[in-house]
Amino acid sequence: MKATGIVVEYNPFHNGHLHHLNQSRIKTNSDIIIAVMSGNFLQRGEPALVDKWTRAKMAISAGVDLVIELPYAFATAQASDFAKGAIFLLDALKCEAFCFGSEEGSLEAFHHTYHLLSTKKEEYNTAISNFMKQGISYPKALNESYKVVSEDSSLPLVDLSKPNNILGYHYIEAAYRLHASIRSETIHRVVANYHDEAKPSETIASATGIRKVLFGELDLSAIQNFLPITSLDELSRWKSTFQSFGSWERFWPILRLIILRHSKERLATFAEVTEGMENAIWNAAVKKDTFQTFMEQIKSKRFTWTRIQRMLTHIYNDFTWEQLKSFDLPTYIRPLAMSKNGQAYLQSIKKDLPLPLVSRVAAYKDNDMLALDVKTANLYYLGLQSTYAQKMIGSDYRITPIIH
CATH class of the missing domain: 3.40.50.620 (HUPs)
Known part of the structure; x- marks a missing residue:
């Protein structure tokens, strides 16, 4: 079969x-x-x-x-x-x-994009770092850096501003890096x-x-x-x-309790919580009685809604940076x-x-x-x-x- x-x-x-x-x-x-x-x-x-x-x-x-x-x-x-x-x-x-x-719908563009970013890895990472220093979010920094390294390419490339294209690119990348026999x-x-x-x-x-x-x-x-x-x-x-x-709105009373029962220092130990976000999360949890208003207070140019939600997921589930780093593959x-x-x-x-x-x-x-x-x-x-x-x-x- x-x-x-x-x-x-x-x-x-x-x-x-x-x-x-x-x-x-x-x-x-x-x-x-x-x-x-x-x-x-x-x-x-x-x-x-x-x-x-x-x-x-x-x-x-x-x-x-x-x-x-x-x-x-x-x-x-x-x-x-x-x-x-x-x-x-x-x-x-x-x-x-x-x-x-x-x-995108075209597999060729995904493979071209992977090979481009692989050969220009150092230039790409430097551009990401420079954009991040300007205070923009990581996904936006990735996209802007991609524009920089791909501007001279004549090959068909993937539009990495689209969410399904982004995931698709990472599937292709994973298959290459794992030396998987599976085709895409x-x-x-x-x-x-x-x-x-x-x-x-x-x-x-x-x-x-x-x-x-x-x-x-x-x-x-x-x-x-x-x-x-x-x-x-x-x-x-x-x-x-x-x-x-x-939904997070349904889970909010328990998530709020978990946030407030921890110190800010403890919040910083949970996976993906970084750059002082533990302070913003704790302070907003004190004041806001709905998940929507809580998120509206802490969202910033630096962190996307999704990135913050992943922080909260890990806080809710007691999943730390140490645990995250200990897992490589299933x-x-x-x-x-x-x-x-x-x-x-x-x-x-x-x-x-x-x-x-x-x-x-x-x-x-x-x-x-x-x-x-x-x-x-x-x-x-x-x-x-x-x-x-x-x-x-x-x-x-x-x-x-x-x-x-």
């Missing part, structure tokens, strides 16, 4: 994801689609709308064959480490290809861009746009045009069971859900896997990375602040991979 890998968050699984999934299968002529998916906290530094088990069920119901969890240490990391962890797992799972959506493919992103509003006249909207509508309306009928019926059913079940969706493969075909594929490669396969957490002890996944899952359910969510604490020890 030929397998193709995709890297996903499915927050939630929508029609655009379904298009990407189907096109990935067609473009690579694959028998199996394997999705490496973030757990309960995401790369933009926020809690998932619904938990990893629910999102994994959405994926399998829509046609994914195997869903593997991307460990917290990579799922909540900056783009380069997020990509590194995901591509490493897909390569370990014997995928022949990985396929990502991009605004890309599909042009259709209709909705990452930050676009959801338009009622369309059937494809970004996950960001869908969540914005959902949080505004609190009515699933407002987003029904954008999701497969299987996703809508899972969201409906979640809402009736948990009574709330995951140390296990953890399936969350699979189809019958996915189960057969996994069985066929099981003996050749370079990493241990973790189906039962209780049977795999003394692994700090896995222990972190379990802890952050528990803290996610605590943040939902509903009666049923409290019963889900410890569920990583009770739930085995879903076979659908």
